Amino acid sequence: MIWTNFPLVARIIISLWIIAIIAYVLPWKRKIFTFLGNVFTVIGIMSLMIFILFLWIDLQRPPLRTLGETRLWYSFFLPLIGFITYLRWKYKWFLSYSLGMAILFLIINYYHPGTFDKTLMPALQSPWFIPHVIVYIFSYALLAASSLVAIKGLYQHYSKKSGTDTLFLADNLVYIGFAFLTLGLLFGALWAKAAWGHYWTWDPKETWAFLTWLGYLIYIHLRNFHPKKIRFQLWILALAFVILLICWFGINYLPSAQNSVHTYNSNVE
């Protein structure tokens, strides 16, 4: 019964990651703090990986069935991708953010063991489920951050301050976020082929995910072609996020989405 060990494991990992976050956000710029942060992050990720492996062996099936189990995977992949992104791009805040999200998922699992026995419908039982959802979570997190930056940029622009540096940050976020968005879309297509017989059926969620993708595609091109037209691009960036939100939440209210396979409003009674 490996789940009975979970509270202990979770407490250890949460402590490790909290120390890591503190080490990253400490105002004194010392290399030793960053190094400690990295060590604690990696030990935490490794511990969770070992726990998942034991759970896998113990259950004699991949632990992908229940929501509690999928949250374990989130908690594993979020810091992992955050750490890789950090190694490449040195965004400490982003690593801290992903560690925070991972801690949140661990805490939910800690306090709601009852949710372990939630069922997972057959169409969702796919090896694509986890990668599809994880890359989307990441992409949305990055793009959300980019539109916050865009709003800051618009404020700077209208109060006549220079917003060029702000846009560079937004660009990097959009590029990484867009890469993940593309992966999410493609993983979704590969999954759809296995589950529904075709990789693209213009399901409303697919259409809106594609629109989101097109929105950021337009931003990237405009940004590339006309680096000086800052105000217009900031507005495009803010608008693209509105499309993303429609795709994420608003889809349930659209008349065109009545038969979508993605609206999970399963009403009990």
Add this chain to the structure above:
Amino acid sequence: MSADKKENIRPVRVLQWKYKEGFIISFGLLLSGFAIEYLSGSVKIKTGWPVNIYCGIIFILLLAFINYYYRGRQIVKWLSGKYASVSIISTFSLLVLLIGFIPQNNGYVYTTVGRLGLTQLTSSWPFFIILIYFLFVLGLVILRKLIPLKRKNAGFLLNHTGLWIIVFSTGLGNGDLQRLVMETKVDNTVWHAFDRNNRIYEMPLAIKLIKFNIEAYNPRIAVVDKLTGKIAGTNSKNIATIEQGKQIRFSGFNVKINEFYKDSYWFENSYIPVNNVGAAPAALISVVNTNYGDTIEGWITSGSFKLRAQSLLLDEKHLLIMLPPEPKRFSSEVQIYTKSGLSKKAAIEVNKPYKIMGWNLYQLSYNEKMGKWSDISIIELVRDPWLPVVYAGVFLLIAGAAFMFWQGKRILE
């Protein structure tokens, strides 16, 4: 393109075309698409093998020809430049936005909206024309960067070529894509299938259903409000999964599952485990009312198409009910025969299609009224010979995304 005529005198002046001209062209194409749609109906040409491959080769040769001989022309430069690119992406996005807002269906609607193709945009003329122009522009963009090949263009080429291949092969492959539905019945060998328009097709393979099965999760029980039928209380604590011997604390009631049978039937005065058609899950439950301390015992079941659901009255306001079990696995055990005399046993499951002779067999549906006792299983048969080409594009695009992640936005000089 009609604009080619302007180019036969060697131009000394620079072509001044910008976004205005870009949008005039792409909107012009869009509007003429809608006009053709309104006058002549939706695209009925569904070109299959080998016509589609010829069209594809001609299109690629045309692009290569233009790039080779007219690469230096102003109009070709313009077509493979920023203004044409952004205007066509925007116009295409606008079309997708329409798909996102207008409910799409396959039926022809006899209204202006329907005649314009707005309710089936993905098979309409405007969509078709815009896609061809999109592939034309994107193709020229790729060729301009492809020749001469430079290392720094790798990410660009992976992304753009991947996308081009996906759109191109999806479009061409549409004529060869077959999605048919076969209704199989226990012990019957079925050789035919239907398409969406109920046209019948004789198949190179036959399917005999041996057994359809639904494996279900244990059902959940819930305390519900007697009048509204909704789960009592505001939190989700009044619902839990059944397990033999389990004790559950609901607000105000302590519940113990004394007996639980996944498949059972009412016999004389209790439920007994059986494995007959129409059996339903049932549980013998004792409930302690924590406010008054009294205990009630009784059977509950979620019922089946043969058995009525039964709940337990807890007090004047609350009922304990069993929710219908949620499916964990749909599967069809089948025997597959081919014309060449092959006979094969197979299992078809949701998310695990079975591949045979270029066909993918999917578990699509069953007789929902009869649930796990359904004696029919509906199998979808899909044949998509262009899939490897589409996937080649997908993997280029995945590589491009990885490249993009790693490279990021190069800081502009």
